[in-house]
Amino acid sequence: MATDSIGGGRLELSDEAKEALRKFQRMEKGRIGVRALAILGFDAGRVEEEIAELLGVSVRTVRRWISKYRKDGLGGLYDKERSGMPRKVDEKVEKEINNTMKSDPTDFGYKIGF
Numbered sequence: 001m002a003t004d005s006i007g008g009g010r011l012e013l014s015d016e017a018k019e020a021l022r023k024f025q026r027m028e029k030g031r032i033g034v035r036a037l038a039i040l041g042f043d044a045g046r047v048e049e050e051i052a053e054l055l056g057v058s059v060r061t062v063r064r065w066i067s068k069y070r071k072d073g074l075g076g077l078y079d080k081e082r083s084g085m086p087r088k089v090d091e092k093v094e095k096e097i098n099n100t101m102k103s104d105p106t107d108f109g110y111k112i113g114f
Helices: 015-027 031-043 048-055 059-077 091-102
Strands: none
Touching: 015 031, 015 059, 031 048, 031 059, 048 059
16 A cells, blocks of 8 residues: 555544535535545545545645645635636626527528538
């Protein structure tokens, strides 16, 4: 079995911290909840390599999540604000596009088939 490479292994979480992570994992969608699952797995004794394989991410990513959790607790599992160009499409336009994509092509004068 591989050894833990981050600071001696288990996080030694309290029952309260484990329950908070479980609740966080159930409430948060997508990758944020997966990060909580990784922390719980690591605390339960799974090694980073095993967690990475189970979750389909790199070992480096798992190590980063553990490190951020150790430093910032649950808050460390969230993504930080990213810089970049602001959205050009507001929610109203995005909703219109999604509704249009669900429409039948014949509604717009297109013939179906060849």
